[in-house]
Amino acid sequence: MASIRDVALHADVSVTTVSHAISGKRKVSEGVRQRVKTAMEELGYVPSRSAQSLAQGRTRILGLVVPDIGNGYFAELAKGVERTAIAQGYNTFLCTTGFDHARELSYLELVRSRAVDGIVYAAGAPPSGPELARVLGNLPTVLVDEEVPWAPLPTFISDNFEGGRAAATYLLELGHHQTMTVGGPEDLESSAQRIAGFTQAWRDGGGEQPVIASGGFTEKGGYDVVKAHLDLLQRKEVTCVFAANDLMALGILDALYDHRLTSPADISVIGFDDIGAARYARPHLTTIRQDVAALGSSATRAVIDIVEGRSENDARRNVRPVELIVRDSTAPLTT
Amino acid sequence: MASIRDVALHADVSVTTVSHAISGKRKVSEGVRQRVKTAMEELGYVPSRSAQSLAQGRTRILGLVVPDIGNGYFAELAKGVERTAIAQGYNTFLCTTGFDHARELSYLELVRSRAVDGIVYAAGAPPSGPELARVLGNLPTVLVDEEVPWAPLPTFISDNFEGGRAAATYLLELGHHQTMTVGGPEDLESSAQRIAGFTQAWRDGGGEQPVIASGGFTEKGGYDVVKAHLDLLQRKEVTCVFAANDLMALGILDALYDHRLTSPADISVIGFDDIGAARYARPHLTTIRQDVAALGSSATRAVIDIVEGRSENDARRNVRPVELIVRDSTAPLTT
DNA sequence: TTGAAAGCGCTAACAA
């Protein structure tokens, strides 16, 4: 394998010149530039990333930490992150935690071994705050999808509160006034915000006190919520449901069907995220759409800006708007 | 940041000894081992991956090349790959090609810059054979999900032919005898095998000559196939459909619904893959399940074995069994 | 406009 020395010898210049001819960090005369270029081509030379990393103290690798890449939401996020990283000359380590804090901490070895230049952290609630903070040190890190109150880091999230509000407003417009909210894990700020926004708008709009349930952000959780509140639904004491994510909404639709309730005729259901599967479900799921690819993109640009010293590691919250997507799982209240 | 020299000074031994105390590649007396361990802890030392990579000429990084991580199938695959890689001390670069051969070739810069030790290639039909082969050189590479006749590489695939056979057999058992097959892209061996297996078993079982359609492996492709053959379906000249992947099957279900045809009552539909969304769809999709996580796992173990010299880069085909998953989109023929 | 040489932080051959 040709090294920079080979190129230098071949082009009859010093390695310094070859290095600069490649990087452009120093003026190199046109003639020499050409000679170097030719030599590189003839030898099929490509600089060694390992050597560059060691010499420069940076790897041009980003770590993307997600709980589960099989979850459509995080897959879309990964897409945005990876695409943006590549465009800026960075590669992306896929780090899936499986919601396992031990495994999560093990990834932090990447940090301590200086294998990554920065981290896009989208793994929900991180392990005990201080621990993570300590281990992260001052490695450029941005939070995506989930804010962590105690972590003074740049954060990229959707407007969860407004999304909740939009869902409530829409259901009220359809004439509903008895609802149920299905939240995710307790410690997730995103879920809390969605439910809070929904509840506020619901009350402001004159809806009755919502029934409150919790489904752990999983499909099964949503399914079980329906089973647990079947009587309410059957007696039409609840005519619409707001789920804090699509996975739960999908589980809810499933359970309704299995218990001979029809959506939207009997029960309107609205989710949050707009994952791919929301479009396959029957009825097609009405939901609050997050532009998650954009979220990933901005977050990635932000870490890279910090890595390359173009911006500070401040703790700004960057909030993206969400959008109500009306499909078939919601309908006007029929009495 | 502490380096190995700092540890050596602190423990009053040579760097060599520190190196060996860590790697275990050479006997180190217990006392010294302890001193080194203590020194490491006190200094918070973690070896630099960049330096190790340069010195050893290997990075302990694998490249995972997939067309689209947003596709549930590849997401599951990635899960298997990443998990297995981590377990063996390797990290995984996520490389999504978006089915774009230019982008795909750009990833090969990773190869030429010796940034990865091996490649798990799951990107469907690769760019013009020889080109890829040349660029890959002798970097350990395994193919997953799709075999490439001209590439003499270890290959990990599901038993596509048998899966097709199983689908046909099942539909025949249900009493169907008029069917339509919906294939993927022409150049994909996987699709061809599934259709071939189906067709063979169908004929052997006495079914009528199948209607042949093609849907490009996408949901929209499946949807459009239904639109194009609507009359056949409405006149019940086709009572069941075999789609070579779930995405198309989902599109088919969608189109049937939109055109007031009911599955399974009017038309039985069977897919292939068993992606997550197959379970959310209504009716729940009957399909041929691939154990894609296992596929990814074996493939990853195989590249690593080659990287670490435990096995040869032979061109063995490794074929995993598939399984018929009966859900709600198939039913006995009613006349 | 160019080059010499000192690292970057490890590993491993060779020596003791």
Added chain:
DNA sequence: TTGTTAGCGCTTTCAA
């Protein structure tokens, strides 16, 4: 059982 030292292939300071 341990140490000395020469790389690995770059980047970058300093000097010309």
